[in-house]
Amino acid sequence: MLIESGSPVPADTRVGISLTINGETRALQVAPWTSLLDLLREQLDLTGTKKGCDHGQCGACTVLINGIRVNSCLTLAVMKDGAEITTVEGLSALAAGGAGANGLHPIQDAFIAHDAFQCGYCTSGQLCSSVGLMNEGHAHSRDEIREAMSGNLCRCGAYTNIVDAIEDVMQAGTTPAGAPQGAAR
């Protein structure tokens, strides 16, 4: 059913929403309790975004909503009706100077160059969070990058190389332009 301002959608009813995911606008039917994370993984088969803790503690589910990084596990898809979502699958298309030789976003290339992951489970969240951090523009020094990345846990302990990778991309000035701003968060 369609959402009408002020009118309750009964429990157990799917509602129609529109989301632009990695550049593609989709009309979707979702149950109101579906997290954005579960929508991406279970309904849309975009399994690059990982479910770690499912409680906003680990950051593995980090995606960009209108260019801003958030935990998709603590986001109801229905509340983001109209938003632009970028997942790890869509990062390369965000690269300002186009994707690199192997079709990746500069931060992805930098993660490979700096050996910034081991098991890889946290990596898609780390990548989206890194792009979010650069869009925000508040972190400049190494200490500031570490602080601003504290919402992404890496149990393998690749933190040093992750910071190296982010620093590298920031210094190279290939900071990507964010997705369009200003839509509903």
Add this chain to the structure above:
Amino acid sequence: MNRFEYVRAGTVAEAVQAYAAEPNARFIAGGTNLLDLMKYNVERPGRLIDITRLPLASIEEREGGLRIGALVTNADVAYDARVRAKAPLLADAILAGASAQLRNAASTGGNLLQRTRCYYFYDEGTPCNKRLPGSGCPAIGGVNRIHAIFGTSEHCIATHPSDMCVALAALEANVQVSGPEGDRSIAFADFHRLPGDAPEIDTNLKPGEIVISVDVPAREDSQHYTYLKLRDRLSYAFALVSVAAALELDGEMIRSARLALGGVAHKPWRNQEAEALLQGKPATRASFQAAADLIMREAKPQSANGFKVELARRAIVRGLEQAAAGTPQSLTDKRIR
């Protein structure tokens, strides 16, 4: 997560009305705490009222101070140039809490309404008077290292987890709310409550009332401040003890002192007697120690958090020294000077 009705509110009146029609409703904005609690079955609302489309997402200058809309995200408050200029204490306290992702989603109003992180409150397999009134408090005599040392009751020793609220208490903010009986303003000191014999109630909001804005009054001296947060790891952890200090100085003399503690009580903890004691005194360690001693006289530690008494005493002195020197605690260099 339980099944719930979903209402998207277009106006404050619509939101208030949607609540009146289903008293087991919750307003949702950022959802960073509410959805987490719903996943643990601690919250089981029959209806979620989505307020994110209400026009409450701006910061305005007002009577020299700031009016912060309830829907402004924690990140947007912390990085706002007007907030940094007029209330740097508030900006620092926000950035000391949570993670960048959470601050990007969490709202100003929601920060006020977040619930305790007491382990027993979160664990539906254990009793908890806050979750299930009358069931008991296993934190008393149990695992209570993170719990309160001030204002506890025999029913609850939980703490309020917010950093932002500690700063708002020291800055003497006012909370504007709207509800079925109209609009009203609540002084920040009266917004949260102590557990007493009704620990299930965190605040003095009436059922169905919604936070509209938080007003931060103008201060003559906004530069003698600090937010000093002590925790088990250097980032992304709740405070064991935190201190928000805001001084107004005349040279070496203290014209006024505002001090609030976090991580030690069911609400940001203030002691106006200690603040009065500092007024007119020199801004020296001796003055700060006298104030700290006065505050800590009331402390009643639990079985496993006695360390908080000395930690808080020293944090108060250190925080006041940082404020007096105009050298607020760095958010990235965590060494305490």
